[in-house]
Amino acid sequence: MSQNKPTIPKGTRDFSPVEMSRRNFIFDTIKSVFKAYGYQPIETPAMENLTTLLGKYGEEGDKLLFKVLNSGDFLKGVNPNDVNSENLNSLSVKMCEKGLRYDLTVPFARFVVQYQNEITFPFKRYQIQPVWRADRPQKGRYREFYQCDVDVIGSDSLLNEIELVLIINDVFGKLGVNSTIKINNRKILSGMAEVVGESERLIDITVAIDKIDKIGLDAVNKELSEKGVSAKAIDMLQPIITLSGSNTEKLQKLRNVLAASVTGMKGIDEMQQIFDSLQPLQGLKTKVELDLSLARGLNYYTGAIFEVKANDMEMGSICGGGRYDDLTGIFGLKNVSGVGVSFGADRIYDVMLHLGAFPESLLSSSRVMFANFGSREAAFCLPILQQLRSSGISAELYPDAAKMKKQFDYANKKNIAFVVIVGEAEMQAGIASVKDMVSGNQETIKIEELVEHLK
């Protein structure tokens, strides 16, 4: 018997009924939008083979993978000489053949390759499940959190990118979260690196300029220099990093700068096409802006890159994604391009809570509670409750014949809209006293008219 207080692991959380109703509101909203665009759900296991996960998220990502210790003799195959801290990676692979998934995209790629003959392409799927990262927790960062992924795989068309923008717009519109979609293209970034003669440092360059909003231009230049980017190249990068104007103005300027790069020009064309298509779509509440400083660390992106930030609260990105031309290639299926985004439900929750964006109605459970006066009255009420329920009115009977004060208190705390009182007198007369818990008014209703009255 442990005397210690029960706890849960660092960075994980329990969710109360109130929190769950809010979380479900987010999940249900997102799901309804995904369905409206014809996406179908899948699920994959919490654990994947470690070989599926390793090497997909960069060096940093590998470190953040939770590994699952083998069952039984996990030291089998481990040479005592191998046990030292310089050898942690190969050691952990010997003792752990499974790991918790780090995101939903890589398991999805695995899924697509594994079931390629049963899938109809283009395959539009959504997936809402938790993922785990051994990160150090802080604001908006958890070790267990939910991602809500939508992806189309098996189609090169830019219509998919456009559709994703519309989905993002719909989701945040329905949730009432003002946000901005930042969009960039990996090909433009490649073109930049190519034009300044630093192609092999693409990742370093993108990671550095990704920070411009946070640390400023000077610090970005310093970081570039520290990463070994030549002074000349940094100089050439300046007009690109600090590019301003409308989306099309930016693209125009870029055409001049990147004229020498075939890849870069292709990226510009792609972006132009996306913006042109979005132009005539009215009612797009969410701003879409070309942001060249948007890089995103995941190195499997090859085309468009998306990131969504909440306008009214400081929070990391609440949604992100992009196009990956060859993610399935590493699992043996070549030439299949996909594009998708992932909504961070937990961050969206934090933003909505901060903004007070959750509907009040989420707090109530039943619409109606019947007061309990004893077994005879309760028995009389049960059929009435069933009638209400079958009419779509959620109703409950207080389980004990407790004091009225206690029963009303309960209804009050649970935000129940009406309390129905059927005691001896009401039973005799075939009526019910119905109290509106918001206004405090109470009226007498015939039992037969209850359903109609409470709708």
Next chain:
RNA sequence: GUGGAUGUAGCUCAGUAGGUUAGAGCAUCAGAUUGUGGUUCUGAGGGUCGCCGGUUCGAGCCCGGUCUUCCACCCCA
């Protein structure tokens, strides 16, 4: 992984130079009110002061370690 803060009742926090039985508000429960909540009044319960160790006659307070949460970096949803 690096650096910094934090931890006292269910919650939000007091706690004076280390000195008897550690306090408040809110919440909970009971009563005032035997068929009426959200207002009021009265009373009650609830804490090994995150955990482990050290210094001291004596530690909530000082020291070391550890864990949690939070913040910055790294990276990211």
